[in-house]
Amino acid sequence: MKAAVIYQKGELPQYVDFPEPIIQNDDEVLVSVKAVAIKHFDKGRAAGTHYSSDAPQGSGRVIGGDGVCLLEDGTRVYGMGISGMLAEKATIHKDRMVKIPATLDDATGAALPNAVIGAAMGLKFKADIQPGDVVLINGATGFTGRVAVQIAKYYGAKKVIATGRNQQSLDELLRLGADETISLVQGDEAFKAQIKAIHTQTPIDVIIDYLWGHTAEIILACIKGDGTFTNRIRYVSVGAMAGDLIQLSAANLRSVDLQLSGSGLGAWSKKQVGQFFTEILPEMFELAAKGKLTVETINVNLEDITGLWDLDVPGGKRLVVTI
Numbered sequence: 431m432k433a434a435v436i437y438q439k440g441e442l443p444q445y446v447d448f449p450e451p452i453i454q455n456d457d458e459v460l461v462s463v464k465a466v467a468i469k470h471f472d473k474g475r476a477a478g479t480h481y482s483s484d485a486p487q488g489s490g491r492v493i494g495g496d497g498v499c500l501l502e503d504g505t506r507v508y509g510m511g512i513s514g515m516l517a518e519k520a521t522i523h524k525d526r527m528v529k530i531p532a533t534l535d536d537a538t539g540a541a542l543p544n545a546v547i548g549a550a551m552g553l554k555f556k557a558d559i560q561p562g563d564v565v566l567i568n569g570a571t572g573f574t575g576r577v578a579v580q581i582a583k584y585y586g587a588k589k590v591i592a593t594g595r596n597q598q599s600l601d602e603l604l605r606l607g608a609d610e611t612i613s614l615v616q617g618d619e620a621f622k623a624q625i626k627a628i629h630t631q632t633p634i635d636v637i638i639d640y641l642w643g644h645t646a647e648i649i650l651a652c653i654k655g656d657g658t659f660t661n662r663i664r665y666v667s668v669g670a671m672a673g674d675l676i677q678l679s680a681a682n683l684r685s686v687d688l689q690l691s692g693s694g695l696g697a698w699s700k701k702q703v704g705q706f707f708t709e710i711l712p713e714m715f716e717l718a719a720k721g722k723l724t725v726e727t728i729n730v731n732l733e734d735i736t737g738l739w740d741l742d743v744p745g746g747k748r749l750v751v752t753i
Contacts, residue, residue, distance in 0.1 A: 431447070431448060431449075431450045431517055431518040431519050432446070432447060432448070432517065432518050432732065432733070433445075433446065433447075433448040433492045433514065433516060433518065434492065434493055434494065434514075434516035434517065434732060434751075435448055435491065435492055435493070435514075436476050436490060436491060436493050437490040439476070440476075442736050442739050442740075443476065443493055443516070443735050443736060443739055444490075445732065445733050445734075445735050445736060448490075448517065450519045451492075451512075451513035451517075451519060451520060451521045453521055454512075454521075456524075457523060457525070458512055458522070458523065458524065459501065459502075459521065459522060459524050459527075460519060460520075460521055461499035461500060461501055461502075461507075461509060461519070461520055461521070461522055462499060462500045462518065462519060463497055463499045463516075463517060463518060463519065464497070464498045464500060464506070464536045464540075464752065464753060465498040465536040465537055465539065465540035465729075465750055465751065465752050465753065466494045466496070466497035466498075466515045466516050466540055466751045466753070467496075467497070467540045467541040467544060467727075467748050467749065467750045467751075468494075468739075468748075468749040468750070469544050469748070470669075471495065471544065472493060472494060472495060473739075492513060492514025492516055492517045492520075493514050493515075493516050494511065494514050494515035494516035494517075494751075495510065495511050495514075496508065496509065496510045496511055496515060496540075496543060496544070497509065497511070497515040497516075497520075498530060498536045498539040498540045499515075499520065499522065505529065506529070506530045506532075506536075506539075507527040507528060507529050507530060508527060508528045508711070508715075509522030509526065509527040510522055510526035510527070516732065516735065516751060516753075517732075518732075518753060525704075525707070526707055528543075528707055528712055529712075530715060531715055531716060531718075531719035533719045534718055534719040536750075536752065537727040537729050537750040537752065538718055538725055538727065540750050541573070541725055541727050541748040541750050542577070542714060542715070542718055542723075542725055543711055544574070545573055545574040545576075545577035545578075545725065545748075546581070546706075546710065546714045547706065548574040548577075548578070548640075548668055548693075549575075549577045549578035549581045549638070549668075550581050550706075550710050550714065551693050551698060551702065551706065551710075552578075552638050552666040552668050552693035553565075553581060553582060553636070553638065553666075554585070554710070555693070555698060555702050556664065556666040556691045556692070556693045557636040557638065557666050558664065559582065559585045559586070559587065559636055560586065560635075561585075561586030561587075561588075562586065562587075563586070563587050563588060563635040563636050564587070564588055564589045564591070564632050564633060564634050564635050564636070565582045565587045565589070565590050565591070565634075565635065565636040565637075565638065566590075566591045566592075566593070566625075566628075566634050566637045567590065567591070567592050567593070567608075567637075567640075568593050568638070568639040568640060568641050568645055568646070568649060569593060569594060569639065569640035569671060570592035570593060570594050570600075570603055570608070570640070571594030571595065571596045571599035571600060571603065571746060572594075572640060572671075572746065573725065573746055573748045574640065574668075574669075575592070575594070575640050576599075576602075576603065576725070576746050577723070577725065578638055578640075579592055579603055579606050579608050580607050580723050580724070581714070581723070582607075582636075582638075583607040584717065584722075584723070588632075589609045589610070589632055590607060590608050590609050590610075591608070591609065591610045591611070591612065591628055591634070592608040592610070592611050592612070593611070593612045593613075593614055593641075593645070594613070594614060595613070595614045595615055596745045596746075597613060597615075599745045599746050600613065602746065606724070610628065612624050612625070614645060621645075621648060622648055622651070622652055625648070625649060625652040625653075626652050629653055633661045634653065634663060635661060635662065635663060635664065636663070636664050636666070637649060637653075637663065637664070637665045637666065638666050638668060639666065639667050639668060639669070640669035640671060641669065641671050641672040642667055642669065642670040642672055642673060642674065643670065643671075643672030643673030643674075643675075643676060644672060644673065644676075645672055646667070646676050647676050647677060647678075649665075650665070650678060650679075650682050651682070653682075653688070654679070654681055654682050654685050654686060655685035655686040656685065657685065660685075661687065662687045662689070663686060663687065663688050663689070664689045664691070665689065665691070666691055666692065666693050667690075667691070667692045667693070668692070668693050668694065725748065726746060726747045726748070727747060727748050727749070727750045728741075728744075728747055728748070728749050728750065729751075729752055730750070730751055730752070731751070731752060732752070732753045735751060
């Protein structure tokens with residue numbers, strides 16, 4: 431079969447002939463792959479920079495962790511790969527696949543799940559979002575952030591504030607459901623002033639953070655209390671695009687009813703991961719099929735993977751490899 435194979439960490443994937451994967455036990459199923467989204471997660475694992483990455487084995491390994499595929503009877507499903515997914519054939523977990531609505535295209539079906547994982551899991555299980563909550567999404571102009579804005583509204587957020595650097599993307603977020611946007615291009619003092627003004631007028635209940643770094647330090651400083659009673663704030667770190675480390679004042683933890691947590695691999699329970707496949711993702715697929723949850727993709731062919739691996743994808747879009 432044809433596949434995208436990594437031979438050494440950090441190298442570009444190669445489009446080559448590779449042995450077809452073999453089912454190892456009854457919990458696996460062999461599928462024909464139709465579409466796979468290329469995510470920061472995939473690139474991080476391929477480069478060896480993500481905390482879950484492993485080394486290529488033997489003569490290389492197929493990359494890609496999930497995608498849209500066909501079962502032997504022709505049923506179209508989203509599946510989590512056991513073998514690499516950027517290939518004509520792959521093995522997937524039987525208990526980690528979701529049927530895709532007939533009206534949903536392959537590219538959207540491949541692109542949406544990772545964003546749902548990065549948005550809904552944090553909102554639902556870590557932030558325990560409630561109808562009427564005020565939600566701040568830090569770094570919302572990326573693909574997952576745009577999905578998070580829409581899901582927060584769907585889950586009943588009264589107000590969604592989105593931050594980002596790209597003004598065009600911020601304007602588009604207003605059409606996707608954001609109530610207010612804040613540019614990260616402006617200086618720190620102006621950014622602080624906007625956050626403080628919003629928090630004073632409509633106290634922020636949930637913060638979903640895809641950036642971390644310096645912007646997280648500013649936001650945490652803005653929500654620090656003054657000794658009076660405060661609302662409960664659930665701050666959830668999902669990404670670290672602006673840096674992995676921050677300085678956190680102890681006063682932040684003592685002066686406000688603050689819950690600080692993360693949402694990612696290792697942070698969810700088995701039950702929550704099960705709910706993702708049985709409840710959350712099927713629901714989001716249906717929303718997308720009805721046009722109530724929208725994403726944008728750039729579709730490319732598997733044979734062009736080497737030249738497209740480092741493609742500069744416009745903000746808010748996802749690169750999807752079709753097979």
